[in-house]
Amino acid sequence: MFNKLINNILFHKLSHCAGLCSAALACCLGLNTAGGQGLDADAIRDAQYASMHNRLCPGPDTAPPTITPTLAPPAQVFDNFYMLGEPGTTAWALTTSEGIILFDAMFHHNVEETVADALREVGLDPQDIRFVVISHAHNDHFGGAWYLQQNFGARIIMSVEDWEHMHTWPQLGSLAPFPHYDTAVGDGYTITLGDTTVEFVLTSGHTPGTISSIFPVRDGDNVHYVGYWGASSVGFLPPEGLVEYMGSADRFGRLDGRVDVPLANHPWVDGSLFKLDALQSRSAGEPHPFVEGNDGFKRWMDAIHDCAGEVLEQKLRESR
Numbered sequence: 001m002f003n004k005l006i007n008n009i010l011f012h013k014l015s016h017c018a019g020l021c022s023a024a025l026a027c028c029l030g031l032n033t034a035g036g037q038g039l040d041a042d043a044i045r046d047a048q049y050a051s052m053h054n055r056l057c058p059g060p061d062t063a064p065p066t067i068t069p070t071l072a073p074p075a076q077v078f079d080n081f082y083m084l085g086e087p088g089t090t091a092w093a094l095t096t097s098e099g100i101i102l103f104d105a106m107f108h109h110n111v112e113e114t115v116a117d118a119l120r121e122v123g124l125d126p127q128d129i130r131f132v133v134i135s136h137a138h139n140d141h142f143g144g145a146w147y148l149q150q151n152f153g154a155r156i157i158m159s160v161e162d163w164e165h166m167h168t169w170p171q172l173g174s175l176a177p178f179p180h181y182d183t184a185v186g187d188g189y190t191i192t193l194g195d196t197t198v199e200f201v202l203t204s205g206h207t208p209g210t211i212s213s214i215f216p217v218r219d220g221d222n223v224h225y226v227g228y229w230g231a232s233s234v235g236f237l238p239p240e241g242l243v244e245y246m247g248s249a250d251r252f253g254r255l256d257g258r259v260d261v262p263l264a265n266h267p268w269v270d271g272s273l274f275k276l277d278a279l280q281s282r283s284a285g286e287p288h289p290f291v292e293g294n295d296g297f298k299r300w301m302d303a304i305h306d307c308a309g310e311v312l313e314q315k316l317r318e319s320r
């Protein structure tokens, strides 16, 4: 009875999906292929770009993603790199020989659960957090900084501009206490913890001092470089902010030919939840779903740049 029902549903869907190529067919059918059956790399990429366009620059032709992610953090993504957070916002833990570098601090109201408990869940100790790199001073990313400073003695790193901006920008949603002033960095600064160095790039636009980061991650014998884009939404920016954002996106995309892992702090920007599903069903020797090559990284940064350009065009049209 159950099988017959499923067959009927599949039949109706098949009629609707007729004519699509095989990669798109699984998506059109709404088949969730996570959990051991493998996800097609093209389907992941399509979903990644669709979800970004939907949130960053929705236009009349924007289609929703064709697959639905089933997994949420925490999870190990590379040998020395862990995804933390929740489906809407992420923080990331980079393990080194001398402790943990955390990228972004989540909200004040959920940092204990989404960072501290999540680290324990993947077998790490939040007491080992040495540095917390805050990509920009909005309270979905700096909100947990005070808690991490108070409870684990973590050093908080932000750009010079955003230490300032944090105090003047009106917070949205759950209000966060400000962390005590700590380490300020600028363009080209690095931090080294044990065997690992992180480089910072000033990518202003989303905030006056958004910082993006470049750092190595390991997958067995292979070393890859993450390009961690610190900014996200553009809809609230005035035209001059959008122009600044576009310049930053363009520069970050071209800066370092080693970067082959596009990453951000919201899954709708980097498609990380789709990739997490694919990672879980990855067999030995298969490509890592988070690794897209330097061309893939550039393509992603170009898409972010162009999205901001579309929003700019829209705003300029409206103001005429």
Ligand SMILES: [Zn+2]
Pocket: 136, 138, 206, 232, 233
């Ligand atoms: Zn923000």
